[in-house]
Structure formats: C-alpha cells, structure tokens
Amino acid sequence: GAGVSQTPSNKVTEKGKYVELRCDPISGHTALYWYRQSLGQGPEFLIYFQGTGAADDSGLPNDRFFAVRPEGSVSTLKIQRTERGDSAMYLCASSQDRGGEQFFGPGTRLTVL
C-alpha cells in the first residue's frame, strides 16, 4: 500500500504557539518512530511507539514535546510554546515490528519565527 505520510509538509508558526504534526504509518506496522533533523545533521531520535504505548521517549528534548498514538496507527507529535530552536525537519518512520527496517515519511518542515 501507500508509504508513510506526514502532514502538513510545511508548517510556519510564531514563537510561543502550539503545533501538531501528524504521521500516518504504513498499514499494519506496529512500530512508529519520530525523529528530528536539523540542517546538515543526521536525524535524531525523539520517541518510539510499539502499538499504542510509548516504549521509549528518551529523545524528547523537554516537556514541551509530547506524542500520542491512541489507536495504534496514526500518531501526532505535539509541541507547546514553540521556540525558534524547534525549527527543524520532523520525520516519522514505521516498521512492521520492533527492530525491523524503518520506512520514513517525507517529513514536516517546521519553522518557528
């Protein structure tokens, strides 16, 4: 079927605002990952879901970042009180099972003015 999709593709917001980034994984993939990529750097891990639960959220930079996956499929990354330093490409990936090859979406480019 279709690959991983992410919406929106671009998001511009103002400092202090709240944003939500959506990820639709490949159908049937139980594992879902969020990464963040700054310019010139490799992606950095944020959080990993196995089913509905966050199995590892050690990469979330602070409590302004939160992610959910209520039905074990679509996930939303939520950022409160955005800061200019949050500007980056946010990538979502899914895999068929824990530890399997990860399939990445095209990313959401977030710009905080």
Place this chain on the structure above:
Amino acid sequence: DAKTTQPTSMDCAEGRAANLPCNHSTISGNEYVYWYRQIHSQGPQYIIHGLKNNETNEMASLIITEDRKSSTLILPHATLRDTAVYYCIVSPRNTGTASKLTFGTGTRLQVTL
C-alpha cells in the same frame, strides 16, 4: 549504541561502482549493521542490513569484515540518482528500547557524469 565512522564525502563517476566504507570497531555481538540513505529533501530510505555475512539485494551489496569492525556498502553501477547522504548505523534488532536508529553525519556521495 556503538558509534560508526564514515568519510564526510566521496565522489563517484556514473556507471562505476561506489564503495562506501564504515568503521564500527566497538560493535557488539548482537548489533546489526544498517545502511540508509537520504536524498536531498526526502526522508531516509532503508538500503540493506547484515549481521556477519555479506548481503546483497536489488539496491546494493554489504560486505562485513570477519571481525565485524568495518563494512563497505557497494553500489555496483552508480547513477546520478544515487547522489545522497549515506548513513551507516549499528543497532540491535528486536530489542525494545534499542530499536531507535542513531544516525551520524553520514557520507555525502556525489555521482558525476
């Protein structure tokens, strides 16, 4: 996770084989070698992985040294579309919190006419 070392950049003529090296001298016995690539403005793409045996698929070949301290990704006939950043990653497989991928800065491969 074990760290990897890759050259910052490499050039390859179109039609020739591209050989991308990776050092992972501290790799653990349960860690696999994964290769992903990221074409400009896209999400990373899985290429291949291996544990200790050489592997080949439709995209590339992976040669892992007997001591597993280094590996080489081989693109047998590079094309302009293979221009990308190539990431070598070592990670356990099928273990909970270690399912995340730790990307370095990768090798920027430029394929030229």
